[in-house]
Amino acid sequence: MHLEYKVYEADFVNAGAASSAIKKTLKQLNVNPQIVKRVVVALYEAEVNAIAHAYGGTIYADIEPDKIVLKVEDKGPGIPDIAWAMQEGNSTASPEVRNMGFGAGMGLPNIQKNVDKLNVQSTVGVGTIVEMEVNFV
Amino acid sequence: MEKTPFFHALKINEDTCIGCSHCMKICPTEALRVRDGKAVLMPDRCIDCGNCFKVCPTHSIFVEQDDFEAIFNFPVRVALIPSVFMGLFPNDITVSRIYSILKEIGFTHVIETESSIPVYTAAKTRYAAEHPDIRPLISTFCPAIVRLIQVKFPGLTENLIPLRAPIDITAMYIRRKLNHDEGLKDDQIGIFYITPCAAKIAAVKSPVGEEKSLVDGVINMDSLYNRVYHEIKKQGKAYKEVKLPVSQLSADAVLSSLTNGERRLSDARHSYSIDEIHNVIEFLEKIENEEIEDVDFLELRACDQSCPGGILACDNRFLICERVFGRARKIADRERKGEQTKDRELEEERNYLMRNMKVGEIHPRSMLVLDDDITKALEKMKKINEFRARLPQTDCGICGAPTCDALARDIVCDNAELTDCVFIQRNLEARGNMDVHESLQIMEVIWGKDKINDYVKKK
Numbered sequence: 013m014h015l016e017y018k019v020y021e022a023d024f025v026n027a028g029a030a031s032s033a034i035k036k037t038l039k040q041l042n043v044n045p046q047i048v049k050r051v052v053v054a055l056y057e058a059e060v061n062a063i064a065h066a067y068g069g070t071i072y073a074d075i076e077p078d079k080i081v082l083k084v085e086d087k088g089p090g091i092p093d094i095a096w097a098m099q100e101g102n103s104t105a106s107p108e109v110r111n112m113g114f115g116a117g118m119g120l121p122n123i124q125k126n127v128d129k130l131n132v133q134s135t136v137g138v139g140t141i142v143e144m145e146v147n148f149v
Numbered sequence: 150m151e152k153t154p155f156f157h158a159l160k161i162n163e164d165t166c167i168g169c170s171h172c173m174k175i176c177p178t179e180a181l182r183v184r185d186g187k188a189v190l191m192p193d194r195c196i197d198c199g200n201c202f203k204v205c206p207t208h209s210i211f212v213e214q215d216d217f218e219a220i221f222n223f224p225v226r227v228a229l230i231p232s233v234f235m236g237l238f239p240n241d242i243t244v245s246r247i248y249s250i251l252k253e254i255g256f257t258h259v260i261e262t263e264s265s266i267p268v269y270t271a272a273k274t275r276y277a278a279e280h281p282d283i284r285p286l287i288s289t290f291c292p293a294i295v296r297l298i299q300v301k302f303p304g305l306t307e308n309l310i311p312l313r314a315p316i317d318i319t320a321m322y323i324r325r326k327l328n329h330d331e332g333l334k335d336d337q338i339g340i341f342y343i344t345p346c347a348a349k350i351a352a353v354k355s356p357v358g359e360e361k362s363l364v365d366g367v368i369n370m371d372s373l374y375n376r377v378y379h380e381i382k383k384q385g386k387a388y389k390e391v392k393l394p395v396s397q398l399s400a401d402a403v404l405s406s407l408t409n410g411e412r413r414l415s416d417a418r419h420s421y422s423i424d425e426i427h428n429v430i431e432f433l434e435k436i437e438n439e440e441i442e443d444v445d446f447l448e449l450r451a452c453d454q455s456c457p458g459g460i461l462a463c464d465n466r467f468l469i470c471e472r473v474f475g476r477a478r479k480i481a482d483r484e485r486k487g488e489q490t491k492d493r494e495l496e497e498e499r500n501y502l503m504r505n506m507k508v509g510e511i512h513p514r515s516m517l518v519l520d521d522d523i524t525k526a527l528e529k530m531k532k533i534n535e536f537r538a539r540l541p542q543t544d545c546g547i548c549g550a551p552t553c554d555a556l557a558r559d560i561v562c563d564n565a566e567l568t569d570c571v572f573i574q575r576n577l578e579a580r581g582n583m584d585v586h587e588s589l590q591i592m593e594v595i596w597g598k599d600k601i602n603d604y605v606k607k608k
Contacts (some may be wrong), residue, residue, distance in 0.1 A: 013527055013534075028440050035438065041526045042518040045304030052438050077524045148523065 013037075013075045019059055019086075020068040024112055027063050030071045031055040037075065043148050051080055051146045054126040057119045058142050062086040064109045066139060079128075082144045090136040098124065098132075158197055158212050158350035161188050166209040168596055172201035173551045177426045178300060178516060182559070183549040186597020194516045196296035197348040198426050198451045199460035212347045212461060215366035217376070220255055223339025225331075227323055228256040229316060229364065230343045232263050232403050233456045235476065236469040237374050242381060244476070245393045250380045252393075258323065259396075262342075265318035266402035267492040268499055270414045272312050272506045277417065277446070285420075285436065285444035286310050288411055292352035293451035294429065295511065299357070302433050303513030311358055311508050315405070316342055316349070318502055320363040322495050339365045343373050345459030348451065358508035371463040399491045400481035406456040407470055409448070417446035425453040519561070533557045541572045549595040569595060 015037070017030035031052045038048045055071070062069040066088025074081040091097050100121045103110075124130055129145035168186035180194035181201060188201075188209070202210045220226045228251050235244050248259045277286055287308045289295050298305050313321070320340050327333045342364045344350050350367045381388075404410045412422035421444065423432050429449045435441045452458030457469035483489040495502065519533075520526040533554075540553035548569035550556040559565035567573055568583070568591055577583035593601055 013531055028435075028438055031438055032434065036517075037530065039303070039515065039517045040519050040530060041523050042515070042521060043523070045306075045513065049304055049437070049439070056438060056440065075527065077527060 015073040015075070017071040017073075018068070019062050019071065021063065021066065023063055023068070024060075027060050028056055030059050030073075034073055034080075038080070041075070047146060047148055050126040051082075054123045054144055054146070055082055055084075057123050058082070058084040058144065061119050061140075061142070062088075064105060065089065069139070078149060079145055079147045082142075082146075084142045084144075085139065086141075087139040090138055090140055091132070091134040092136050094132050094134060156351050156355035157190065157192060157195055158347040158354070159190070159195065159199065159202060160211055160213050161190060162209040162211060163187050165207050167207055168600060169206060170546050170549075171204040171206065172210060173549075174546060175200045175204050176551065177430060178297070179551050179555050180516075181551070182564070183546075183595055185594065186600050193514070194300060196293050196300060196451075197346075197351040198293045198297070199347045200426065202347065202460045212350065212369055214344075214350070214369040214372065215341070217255075217368060217372070219366050220339055220341055220368075223337060223365070225258065225327060225333055225338045226256045227258040227260060227327075227338065227340045228343060229320055229323070229340055230259060230261055231316075231345060231370075231406055231456060232261050232398065232473060232476070233345050233406055233459070233462055233469060234343055234370055234373070236457060236472040237370075237462065237464050238378075238381075238472075240472060240475060243390065244395050246381075246388075246390055247377060248393045248395050249391065250377050253380060254376055256341075258327070260319060260323050261396040261398055261402075262316050262319050263398050263402040263405055264396050264494045265315045265322060265502070266405045266414075267399065267494055268502045268506075269312070269315050269318055270401075270411075271499075272503060273310055273411075274416060275503075276310055276312060283308060285447050286417075287447045287449060289511075290314055290406075290411060290448070291348065291450045291452075291455075292357070293346070293348035293426070294449045295352075295357050296348070297426065297429065297451070298433070299511065299514045300516040301430070302437055303515040304437055305433065306511050306513045309511050311511055312506050313363075313508055314352070316353075317356075317363045318506070319495075321505060322498050322502060324363070325498060325501065341366045341368050343368050343370050345370045345456050345462040346452065347460060356508075358511045370459070370461040374463050397489065397494060398480065399489075399494065400477040400484060401492070402494065403473060403477040403480060407473060408450060408455045410455065411448040412446070415446050415448075419444050420446035420448065422448040422450075424450040424455050424458070426451045519558075529561045532561045536560050536567060539567070539573070540570055543572075545571070547571045547595075566591075 034055060035048055035052045062084055066086035069084060069086030072083040096102050098120045127144040128147045131143040134140040166187045168183050170183050172188050173181040173183060178194045178196055180191045182189050235247060251259050285308060289309050295309060298309060324338055327338050342353060344367050353362045353364045353367050356362050401414055408424045409422040412420050423429050454466040454470055458466040462469055484491050519529040536557035537554060540557060542553050544552040548556045550559050556565055560567055574583060574588040
């Protein structure tokens with residue numbers, strides 16, 4: 013099953029809408045609650061990243077019988093050094109974003125912790141694609 | 150996942166139900182449908198919160214209770230009574246007078262549920278210290294909340310504190326005390342809980358995480374109120390009070406069944422106290438997504454204003470709260486003056502109670518699951534999305550389901566037809582694929598023959 017959601021730059025008010033919708037779907041599919049939690053946490057982080065750091069983007073979710081494949085594609089400044097961004101505490105978030113309680117530099121590391129497969133591709137000045145997979149069993 | 154059905158205290162009287170669908174619209178778990186002109190309950194979804202009871206215009210939703218005379222099956226008859234009950238009476242009716250009337254009408258012992266609050270609070274604190282990895286911890290004080298989490302938030306069942314509720318602890322205490330002090334055998338003692346709500350009855354009749362209930366019967370608070378108030382009226386103004394010993398509750402214990410009653414006793418750093426079922430659902434959605442972090446403890450209550458808002462607490466909930474507060478203020482005064490010691494209730498059995506506090510595992514019983522087989526569930530979900538796209542999203546309820554989404558789900562689960570939707574019917578009629586008699590027939594299946602005939606007659 014294929015699902016798509018749009019997210020918009022600096023729209024923190026609606027941050028979490030896509031992860032909530034996907035949570036609702038996975039619960040109906042009887043996916044183990046602990047796995048649902050991991051999906052939701054990882055996707056929420058990625059969603060907030062696209063809202064906080066980029067100029068918005070699109071979330072694609074493909075639910076298969078044994079896993080969920082998620083792709084968050086944003087148009088934005090891109091990540092110059094992905095390895096650096098993958099380390100806890102490293103963040104380029106603006107003070108404004110930090111004041112809202114986001115941008116603690118835990119985004120990508122937290123995603124890493126919760127997914128079974130993670131692939132981050134980024135082109136500076138163009139955007140970032142975060143691909144994640146979580147297995148159901 | 151548990152498969153045995155829930156016991157439900159809420160029942161529908163088919164003889165008086167007019168199939169108005171008010172209950173269906175308000176149900177927070179979409180557990181009601183209308184079929185053949187009557188409300189129908191889906192037992193796997195109902196959590197006994199009582200919202201339907203409140204809105205029913207013909208009082209066709211009722212709460213099943215044990216016959217009052219059943220207390221006389223036991224030589225020793227204990228009234229296990231929540232302090233909210235005292236809040237039903239005006240301030241000039243003393244607690245001691247209520248106790249004495251309860252004894253006149255048949256009980257041999259009276260104990261207030263909240264007697265066990267100090268032990269309960271200590272047990273919760275101990276559990277929190279033993280399980281630093283589970284956060285937030287969610288109180289199991291309100292049984293409707295426990296069921297809500299089982300059916301709607303299965304991922305949070307492990308956050309529920311698996312301890313006995315105060316009513317069970319107090320029941321355990323009084324039974325042991327009567328065993329010891331009066332040499333009574335278990336089958337000589339009948340413990341009857343006076344309930345402010347339906348969920349507590351359901352919890353007593355089919356306890357979650359426990360094999361057997363510690364309470365022998367349940368009496369609805371409104372019916373006992375009638376009996377007691379009747380006695381007060383019979384006594385009249387000439388009544389001379391004889392002071393009886395009453396449960397020595399602390400102010401904290403008296404307040405515990407009100408909103409914030411547990412949170413104020415908790416030493417958790419970050420805690421929230423939330424009442425009313427829709428508020429709770431909204432908050433749990435965020436907790437489940439981990440959008441709210443660093444929460445240590447949640448006191449969640451299904452009713453607005455907690456137990457004073459229970460459907461059987463038969464007075465305005467704000468008035469009850471104020472009377473309960475008034476009593477707590479007086480006790481707090483005595484505590485300050487040293488006339489009453491604090492937190493000493495059930496002291497002599499504290500160790501025994503603390504040892505017997507745990508209940509078994511609380512299992513999820515999700516109402517949301519479409520199929521145990523995920524491939525089939527995905528298939529069904531695809532179909533649901535297809536049907537949903539064809540429905541008008543007006544959530545009008547004319548199909549006998551509370552929302553268009555619920556109808557889409559019902560269709561896929563073989564509980565409804567797409568043609569139950571009145572918009573689809575009109576569309577088919579316009580295209581010449583359905584005539585008015587066919588659509589009227591569909592309406593009859595949902596709303597009953599009488600409703601449609603009556604309408605024609607009225608014209």
